[in-house]
Amino acid sequence: MGKLHLDNDVVAKARALAERAGRPVVDLARSHTTVSVERAVLRLAGISGADAEGIPWANRLVDAVRTDIGLGHGVASPVFDAMLTTGESDLTVLAQKAAAGSVRFRVPEKKDATAARRAADRAVKTGIATIDRNRRQRDQMIKKYGDPKQRPWIYLIVATGDIYEDIPQAQAAARAGADVIAVIRSTGQSLLDFVPEGATREGFAGTYATQENFRLMRAALDESSKELGRYVRLTNYASGLCMPEIAALAGLQRLDMMLNDSMYGILFRDINPIRTFVDQRFSRQVHARAGIIINTGEDNYLTTADAVDEAHTVTVSQLLNEYFAHEAGLADWQLGLGHAFEINPDLPESFRLELAHALLARELFPDAPLKWMPPTKHMTGDVFRGNLLDGFFNLVGTMTGQGILLVGMMTEAVVTPWLSDRDIALQNVRYVLNACRGLHEDFVPAPGGFIQQRAHQVLDEATELLETIERKGLLTAIAEGAFGIMKRPADRGKGLDGVAKHEDGYYNPATVLLEGAAQ
Amino acid sequence: MGKLHLDNDVVAKARALAERAGRPVVDLARSHTTVSVERAVLRLAGISGADAEGIPWANRLVDAVRTDIGLGHGVASPVFDAMLTTGESDLTVLAQKAAAGSVRFRVPEKKDATAARRAADRAVKTGIATIDRNRRQRDQMIKKYGDPKQRPWIYLIVATGDIYEDIPQAQAAARAGADVIAVIRSTGQSLLDFVPEGATREGFAGTYATQENFRLMRAALDESSKELGRYVRLTNYASGLCMPEIAALAGLQRLDMMLNDSMYGILFRDINPIRTFVDQRFSRQVHARAGIIINTGEDNYLTTADAVDEAHTVTVSQLLNEYFAHEAGLADWQLGLGHAFEINPDLPESFRLELAHALLARELFPDAPLKWMPPTKHMTGDVFRGNLLDGFFNLVGTMTGQGILLVGMMTEAVVTPWLSDRDIALQNVRYVLNACRGLHEDFVPAPGGFIQQRAHQVLDEATELLETIERKGLLTAIAEGAFGIMKRPADRGKGLDGVAKHEDGYYNPATVLLEGAAQ
């Protein structure tokens, strides 16, 4: 029995409700595809590069197919049918030809269909084999270099906008103690309906996620892992309009964790809900296969909504994210469910409230690593105070056994982190984790006391909200502003035109392969 | 039963040992006097002012008596005998005459002795009456304005060296939340064998303790108390060569707390041990009468000795200070026994070690306020880290129920506190006390775990050391470096020539009055 004395029946009920609330959305995801899902399939099948204007051939090819026959059949069959009929053996060349107008697409039938599918399967299998090889290589490197010695893992952000500044900063951070490096993306990327190409130096408050940037950074961190005798993980963002493709690129370049929330794009990027739910399912299937740990984004709700009033929405979202993740084949150890230290620090007992919330997440998801996010909203330009709050955030992290600790920066309200901010922040983490290592043993929330009561209350509120959501439907609840007080109707938002309902005979070799594996 | 499950028998044994170790020193104190004790008597009897070179008339008069007949009879009888024989009614005028060589002193006998003693009693009673009046006034003001709402009381240092800069800073500090203001003394004062006169503006890293500075600051804080609806306490230092006199001046000017350790002067100012033990007994009798809370200086040991290795010396010293204090008539509520957060922060579990030590003090002295001192030794010029450490110091303070919290400054290793340092520090305290108010309820050291074991170990080591001290004698132990690794033989150190053994018929009207009250 945990420290909170949660009622097992209430927990089971909440989980069942989340499943019931989520299932219709999974059904939606199973019966729709998106331009990005289809592009991801082509990427797994080996397409690469971009045209002279920087539009990836994956985009050009999917657009060409779509113009000819729509998206509802999936692009795999028509594209590999075209490969067979034209005799072209290179997907990228085919895309170039299609862009030039010299290839037309059809929905192959009968034997042609079988042949096209078989060719597509073969191509996609090569991509999946790379992902599998990367996963094995990661396992070997972990065996060789070892995992971090302590929990939580220390997660640090790099955000210069320039991959060549990012690399030395990431290596310095690893040397200073970071277990996980996240390269933040440029502000605009999530709304781009294509993945930029090549090494980039021009991001704002973040660096573009590109396959080449992934490769460069992973190689640099492999060096660091070797140097430090500790496998340093790399994180990026499978979110925005290209979520599925970025997941695929992450698998292909051996990224280790990906931000991948089922609702973040809807709420914070105004991306169409259906687009998002379809995309996230596919991307999670890829992550499951690649052995990537996902990080969900519940922390974000508390930047726009109040962290006490809306604490239960975090719990609800975690339960939904858990359901969607399991359904897509992810194991518990891959669920870096998000939550955050965002209560107004001027509130009496704010620290104990944080402990209650953090412990609730811990006890609801005992086998998930959990990602613990630092204060941001109540950080100010008073950097001295900021470093102090980060220390208490770190303390909650160690007292409640969080799995992944995103390191807070004293300059949160000022600038994207400076080199020295990271050093000061890591020193803070080290002090707290080291000085308070075993303190959790002495932390016994008073039975029936403030912390237990608060945790029970949040769980009850979460269950109530899940009941409402289950009754209304998740899409309606989102439209009405259930999360982060953002209202997002299902028929609005960006990227809706990139969604298509499956036609009869829709074929997606990647899904087939990945779902086969998931069973 | 407390959180540490201390063994009552061990505690009782430690206390008994402290008493046995301390008693010979009390006997010493009862059979000796010092120049400063005698000057304190004259101050209580009404002497004031200084000569043209700034030498107080109290010093001039005591020196004159000493030249004529030595100190062993006490100065009260010879001085009041001289008053009667010369017909002089003003002590200060008598001192002037004595300085001019126009008065000679003798040891009065028989009827003359009785008359002189009666006159001395009367004069000293006036002083004690002022002290009593001040105590009543403090009680009334506390009734009217109230005590701080929270424990620990927040104790802040002011140290500009200039009483007129100190005053606005102290008032600003009170407004910002300080419950207790301490005016640090100039570096040199403790070795001055006289108390300077008047308002002063020329201290180094502190402001001279003078009767007028006391008066000015107390008046300023009375204003603040009124403004803030909360009685703001004032602290100074009854230590150094003038400990007894400063205690008397504190009583006369309604100071509320005094730093007053039984061994600090010996160890850290190289003042002669006997001089110190005699002086501290008298000064504590005054503090007892004046309702002043004393603060002892065990924290200092940990600035020169290692805070883990020598933790038990803090406990030993607290027990000795407690015994000496009780013997001098102080009640438990007046015992601000000192201890400190001085463990190397890089040590694993350092925070839990701090908790263990702080809780041990708390449980050994349940009715004493306890003064909890911030990190100093391991503070560096890294002010960001410094503020963080101070936050964890504050956390121990609230988790273990300390009575008085001396607020740590991020600039500890850099400068005497700046105005803004105090503000940042107070904000730190407020955050921690407010955010973690009830956390002590959830803090339950694991039975038989790290914290309990450590506390038991320290108590055992303390008991062992007390046994050694009792066997060797306290003076020998001090000579051998038992505390703060400073070696101080009883026949060395400053101020020894100001000590005199009582002659037969030694008379001290103040002691008589104060001991009468103490019984």
Place this chain on the structure above:
Amino acid sequence: MSTIVRPYGDMTGDGMVQTSFTLPIPHDKKAEGAALQLAAKMGLDPAMLVHAKQMGEGFTFFVVYGRVNHLVELDKVQVVERDFPLLTAKEVNTLVKKKLRRKLSVVGACIGTDAHTVGIDAILNVKGIAGEKGLEYYRELKVVNLGAQVTVPDLVEAARKEKADAVLVSQVVTQRDAHLHNTREMTAAFREALPAHKRPLLIVGGPRFDELMADELGVDRIFGRGTTPREVASFLVHKIIEKGSEKK
């Protein structure tokens, strides 16, 4: 109050300040000397180097304390003081109704790739901030809040469609001067799209703007950290109704 003051550590006139920075050199005596040289160039004299810590291979972080001899001349301080009366919601509504005789139209957005809407929402949405309701709450204002990551062409289009009297733009991301680039792009687009007399009042806001840069950026006003809706409403009334909008 004297018009000349100096920084205050713990004594009037002591001139004491704290500073910290990183230099891209490894830590050694020479690096400490380099840090003191920089401090000297900033005017710290004497400067005390109180902390130095190497980070990674080629960087060192320093903390320096010291006295600066610079004088702060209060009479030469430049600020954008509020040069209009602060009105209540009721006063704003009354003035708009009486003098404009139609609703005052406001269009707001976060432009470029910036998705930080909390600031503009605080100004526009009913919920408001710091106990004050946002402009939506003002009966006589018509508010359209376009939200995050709006492109400049979409913003111009919306302003035209809504016959905006004022366009309110928020910019929070400042890395590589993103906020300045985006603001300039926006003002240029409005200048191009609309003749001066049809152009709405252009207002930008965000926590890291320098309020003195309005002219340079081609906007009518900049609002910084801690702005409240009332200030903005009062400014609108002042500019559009009281003085007649003097557009750029």
Place this chain on the structure above:
Amino acid sequence: MSTIVRPYGDMTGDGMVQTSFTLPIPHDKKAEGAALQLAAKMGLDPAMLVHAKQMGEGFTFFVVYGRVNHLVELDKVQVVERDFPLLTAKEVNTLVKKKLRRKLSVVGACIGTDAHTVGIDAILNVKGIAGEKGLEYYRELKVVNLGAQVTVPDLVEAARKEKADAVLVSQVVTQRDAHLHNTREMTAAFREALPAHKRPLLIVGGPRFDELMADELGVDRIFGRGTTPREVASFLVHKIIEKGSEKK
């Protein structure tokens, strides 16, 4: 390595620094302008005022970030580099024995009202610091540590009595430049009391000294933060034995 560098925030050459200070004025817009004026005088351009908080009635604390345009010229950095070889205890002993042929006499103290003995003890007492033993441990050195709050006349007297080759003085309290006053008083007293050729080597140390001030203070060397006993012993050998003491 380039001889010119700039502060580094998160990008080579960005010139970013942090600073904080108090001005003796209440918080309002004008105060923020005053803070920015000071930042500008320190060379911050652009400067971002990121925090302002009034303290008491008449003071405001500010935090400012910004870019300084100052260049750090590494080739012009002035430091007291160690200009003597760092010896082991054994080497020191051997040299003293061989060349001086008597014990080298050292007298140490904390002078004035300063009672911070931990620093001088770290240098002199066997216990030492940072894993190095103090000078007492050196067989060929004769060390007398007078402890705290020694008056200058007592120190001169002790140096005479001990025929000190070197006098080591510690000063930790720096408020109102106490350390400088005390050092000057000490060197003056030695100059007065002893002819140049009989004067011991005068060395001061403490965490807040500027090591470049040796001449100005009339001492032979200043040792700062983090000094270790070996450095001091090596310096003594270098000055007294190798070069013959060039006394002042």
